[in-house]
Amino acid sequence: MFNTEMAVGTTPISTQILVVGGGPAGSYAAAALAREGFQVTLLEATKFPRYHIGESLLPSVRHFLKLIGAEESVINYGFNVKRGAAVKLSQSKREGYTDFVALDSNNTSWNVVRSEFDDLLLCHASKCGATVIEGTKVTDLQFDGEGSSARPVSATWKNTGTGIEGRVSFDYLVDASGRNGIMSTKYLKNRYFNKALSNIACWGYWEGTDSYMPGTSRENSPWFEALDDESGWAWFIPLHDGSTSVGVVMDKYISIRKKKATAATGGSGTNLQTHYMEELTRAPGVLKLIGKGTFRNNGKSEAVKSASDFSYSAPTYGGDHFRLAGDAGGIVFLDCVVIPSIDNYQAFIDPFFSSGVHLAFTGALSAAITIAASIGGSCSEEDAQRWHTSKIDTSYTRHVNSFLLVVLGTYKQIRNQEIPVMSDVDEDNFDRAFDLIRPVIQGTADVGKKSTEDEFHKTIDFCRHIAGSTDPEMYHAVVKVRQVFFFYLSELSHVIPNLNRRDPVLTSLSGPITAESDLDRLFGDDDDEAINTPECLNLISDFGTKEHFGFKAVLERGKLGLVNV
Template sequence: MPSREPPKHTQILVVGGGPAGSYAAAALAREGFQVVLMEASKFPRYHVGESLIPSVRHYLRFIGAEEKVAQYGFAHKPGSAIKFNQFNREGYTDFVALGHDNSAWNVVRSEFDQLLLQHAASCGVQVFERTRVTSLSFAPPSPAFQGEDTLGRPVSATYVVDASVDSDSPSSPSSWSQYSSGEDDASTITFDYLIDATGRAGLMSTRYLRNRRINDSLKNIATWGYWRDTKMYAKGTARENAPWFEALTDESGWAWFIPLHNGLTSVGVVMSQKCHASRSRAMSEATPPPTPTVPSLPIDRQGSLVSRYLDALKSAPGVMDLIGDGVLTPVKSTSDWSYSASCYAGAGWRIIGDAGAFIDPFFSSGIHLAFTGGLSAATTVAASIRGQCTEAGAAEWHNRRVTTSYTRFLVVVLSAYKQFRAQSIDALADVGEANFDDAFGYLRPVIQGATEMGPQVSASELQRAFDFCVNLFSPTTPEEHKKVAALLAGKTSTVQGVLDVTKPLVDGKTLKEIMEDLNIESTAPSHVDGHDRRSSCDEDDGQDDSARTIKMVFDKVNARRVIHSDHSGIGGFEEEALGGLVARLVQGNLGLVRA
């Protein structure tokens, strides 16, 4: 990385060199803009969040980084296995079925993040590590921006260079005070545009706007460790080494099992703070068992964090089976991570990645949303510089793009939590009525019925959205999808289109008619009360196994349409108009155009 001093002025300043910051910086530098990136840490540095989704390939391709990542040697991720119910088999989502280049990776984040930062530098970004921005200065506010953005346009940043920072430092400070301490040898850089990618610390959101809010419905604690010598999921099959996700048997949360290329497996448990506290109290009051009930450990299992972690894993029998005789390395924990902001852009500034919002580890949306924000910031800054729209219009587009993608993934994640906890989730305040309408306006007639729709989203409508989206995780297999496709072969294009995730959503009436045309009795959805109580092997409930399977396949494909454009590519940027504008993703002419 460059060792020279930062310039006195730059066209665009990116603060933070994680995936969001590196992505935005690389995209803008490839457009010929002058970009400086300041990162407080020295890479490589540790970070959790190893599992990626297929859209990442398409994002990387746009900035010319796909081959670098593909050839690096990260663990291949052909799909993912998810088990909601211990009485059901797991469901499996096959990424490769949608195309050979649709697979993803499980990555060691220290290596992945460094690869992206180095790529940004190779694109022409001036990268300065160990360079910590401590404060910002603003010009007087513009009358063009109303509401929250009364700060004015940011025009300069104060920073310090800390040679003592090394790669063992925390990946992201948990509060802004850790960023802002120590300005004895501070310098200043001026800029035209600011992109805040400061991660959880959140320079703009927590220190200046103060608009961060914790999602009450996802107040969780995650505890995780890394294991050696574990088993492999579905060894010898096309699903080999896919990650495994599992609901805890006590309905308090879920667990992950993610194999990595370095011989380690990331194994974590996520549960509500309330359940975590209850378990901790129970453990402190209980008499220790006379003999060990977990794999042998090279670390002190008497430590409270390790003990709580191992105790929680007992509620994930599938994960415990995959761990087998594995050996555990030190354990980590974090809490209160799910949050969002009411605003992600304003005059001359954009907020991206964890600096603005983070949902939950489930569904591996973190890097996707980081890249979404990064590309949106690059697109709207480029549009503003090139005069393709006003800066106010560009900022509004970024706000809506980030909020829309965030809300879609939030609803999908909450639908899964409704299953984990086997109860309804009061999340209307977390989702937001306006946000839901932007993200799911096309879904409302399908789940509610056009004649029943009111002007605002209701709590019951949100629960229906959860019940619709949770079908994304139904326990179907790729083989069953192929059998259903064979059954539909030779039928009309409308019927065959039911299995095409790129087609529009299909309402319940149409699905019922198709089932009747196939001489199959349509039945009520399995997820009628937020809890899948049926086993795929049940044969005494009056429903034929083949009919149930076909219905589950139809519902799963239909639910996948909700986030297909987000999950599997970047086409939504060019297809989904926001405020009458769509992105133009053409290198050398990146920006916004009229829809």
């Protein structure tokens, strides 16, 4: 286990910047700001390392890590290198493979033990100069002023081990307190939940398993497989400590029905491990990879873990001298990409599209950039707040739009495994499809090369082709997608000019399914003021290349902030 040696000690009575939460978002923001010479204090409620799910990372995280000088530490740590992933969408076809390194040998990612990965990031924040204090929970915030103009100026904290309490004042606040989101839930009260996304995952860890394609360049790649009853997905992710994470994801109502059916036949329908083992039999590829492996903590209560997936958002991610980052601001997809359809049935692509850490880094970097800009005076605090909210909105919405399009095609395929949805009739695999959707599943939109934009356009064209509804059930699936899609577009209406100029018939939730020609009419290539289709679906706004409200990010160390363009 990683041994952290941090700048710990007595919690100060004042600090320039207070970061609440030591997860990926908090650690990243603290490291980025401390490297600029600011006085940063990070308070984390728990003691690291602590368990967390979300083990398969996108290649895009490398760009973020490099920016704060953490990439080398992660490379040298020894996590399992992820050069690609195998995905089996149909039991009658060979699995497809998305190759991360086909065009760039350095475009790898990792499968990580999150407790160790997060601990590594927290330690890096300390090495960058942030004062990191664990086991200290922020319980309340104090404000200067009232109402919408109130500014947080101090925080009450409590040591979870000793019970000692205190208060720390600050000039700026980064709320990276995770799902609890102290600013959103306790003070702003502006969190909006999307109840359509109601899924459940159950998983456990195995030892002594086999590996995918041993002796080849694809050895030890993670494996993702559609269940043979078309009800969900299973994952097989090998980790560097010799264990393998194996899980199943499905709509929680389907899970409940299956448990009841098991109970009706005399089985232990309420036993999570029984349910987990039964569902694994629907993924023969996963069972083959498990081989003669043994299940860790077999029969014990902690053997199988379970979590529900949900999404929420907020109309703003910053205010007067405070920023929200990571899960504290909003979750679009939490370690799981889903697409709702009729009667609460949902299809899943779990953690193959894990974007949680990617989005956490995006929000953290934006928070650091805008706070540095505000302190440095390169823009007003009001402009910095607006830039941050715009950046988070566009990043989150881009993920919703692009992921939903990709998932919709994949959803059609797993629900119709004998029909060539994502392949031609004469193709026995989905390699071509995964090559086309590579920009989405690698998360290169925020930090990738400029050529990514052309790749994204090809991706969107492909997905729009395969995502057309073919039957009443799929029609309702697309309607549900539209609900999510336009919900997040509506979230952008206050920061993107003329967004409401779209055809009200096309954007109505009760309107017809939007065809490609409708989308062209909706956004129009000749409309310079509205967002055109590829830009809306892609929303490529790379840090340092795309401007918001006349400002562009400066990513050079010592000059982090915004510049007026």
